[in-house]
Amino acid sequence: MIGAKHPGGTRVREAGLRQVVRSLVRGLWLLGMMLMGQGALAQAQLEPAASRIRDRGEALEVTLQLSAPVPWRIFTLDAPMRVVFDFGQASLPTAADRRLRQSDRVTALQMGPVQPGWSRLVLELNVPMALESAGMTTASGKGRLVARFAPTSAAAFARGTGAGPDPDWARRRPSQSLGAPEKGGPLRILLDPGHGGIDPGAERDGVVESHLMLIFAQEVRAELVKAGYQVRLTRQDDSFVPLETRVAMAHDLGADLFISLHADALAEGRAWGTTVHTLSRSATDEASRKLAERHDRADLLSGVDLSDSDDVVADVLMDLARMETQPRSEALADAIVAQLRQAGLPLNTRPRRAAGYSVLKAPDIPSVLVETGFLSSPRDRRNLVNPVFRARLAQSLAGAVQAWQSQDAALAGLRRR
Ligand SMILES: [Zn+2]
Incomplete structure (x- = not known):
């Protein structure tokens, strides 16, 4: 209703x-x-x-x-x-x-x-x-x-x-409007460097996820701009931005795509390589569920008070919007995996995953979360601190967005029929 x-x-x-x-x-x-x-x-x-x-x-x-x-x-x-x-x-x-x-x-x-x-x-x-x-x-x-x-x-x-x-202190959003979208104009992409400020994310061997992802997001932005896209970042510096605010910014901007960038650490196992995550009510595996939970928990521990958060959009409406958006998010995630594979970049053995990530909950904007690698893996850590490696990864992400866009345009024609 x-x-x-x-x-x-x-x-x-x-x-x-x-x-x-x-x-x-x-x-x-x-x-x-x-x-x-x-x-x-x-x-x-x-x-x-x-x-x-x-x-x-x-x-x-x-x-x-x-x-x-x-x-x-x-x-x-x-x-x-x-x-x-x-x-x-x-x-x-x-x-x-x-x-x-x-x-x-x-x-x-x-x-x-x-x-x-x-x-x-x-x-x-x-x-x-x-x-x-x-x-x-x-x-x-x-x-x-x-x-x-x-x-x-x-x-x-x-x-x-x-x-x-x-009380609205932590919720306030920086305004960075892009103006009204032009018809047929360039795609608008909101890049989200994970964590920041009071929430540094994963830390291993002096490498801090929030710092590394800010650098990487700037590199990805440069590649996307080169490819003709309009790009904004959810944060420009080492500041704390609540997850809810990141999603709200995507709406405020009229973003066509939302890409969250992370490099978390796992306590157990020896996972390595890039994984690409989409939103799901039920997690595809235990590690993804824990990652999603840890992100929400870090947000909560940072002192965000969501006790009077008004969730104005009814679940029913969200579900309707997601029915259209979900396949598009999944197609983007698949395109990223395909592009990385083609470029010979290290992919996890199970590169496509899903869980209840709060930051992917915009019902009408295709959203993915890229775990560029795991800081708990010495091999990934070595790769991610290397600018040459990051440049290849950034180029592949930009390539994936282009591949997704042409595929999505073709499907949009079918959807309208
Ligand atoms: Zn993270």
Whole structure:
């Protein structure tokens, strides 16, 4: 039925100010603004040696020292239970310092840039904890934030969660309109370098997936532009872009194709070679299911609050659109595999896979996710850091788009009949 509302999407989003007041009354998140002295333009750095996350009796104490006092805020998110620390004019390294986490109640820690000028630290908790006190002191030019959390009930924790003064913060999309599509004009392609910012993706031997994929996306863009296509990237730098935002950008741009680029690592097995993934409700294999889950989880752990996300498009409508789009996505994935095979590039023994990737969920835009290789494989890693290898891969991807386009145009003629 047209206009049907997703059952989870009926919650009314509250106005920003009301949410601030509501949250302040509950006292579960805190916002601190420090007056900046001279040199405010420099980014404050986290000083890991003087920072700790540890148990103090019943309480959990988080001490974070920065090289200068900066604005900060703290809030909590549920499902999974997380505490989020945001810092303005500060830079937190994406490679988390292992010494920092000294409490068993903190099961995971992620940090890094999340917005221009803002960095975030996210702690995942295995027990509900409520913020008791927090404050930043300044001594010898440094900013020292001490926050204490006390055990609480799961219900009280859930009641107090929310993304604070600017709930749409992580959702905001950079506007990069391409204007109205010309009839018969060039295809518009949105390239999506995986991960970024607070979510670095896989890391092996000093190779970071998010950095590598940004470089590769720029190389693929150059090849596609050479072939006459209009190309945009979901991110231009090492910034965090939520998965939902990446899909929304494809719509905003009026993209004809969406290609997500990754180089993940597998914990088990010795997989190597390129795999090309399409969306499916049921995963074709366990490894793909885990990859899809891990991407969603990284997004969640980065502190995205989707509790009031309005899923305005009814599932029924999505399914209708997907019926047309799905075969086109699959044809693109097949074209990529064929092109790589032709070029003699290393393909996985099972190169075509499917799983429930959130980033492939645009119902009306053919979308594929290319795992260029696995950073867990020394052979793939060697290949992917080699610009000559990447150039061949980029050329093959551009070739695949061209092959797909002519095939798709022929099929469109049949579809119209
Ligand atoms: Zn990835």
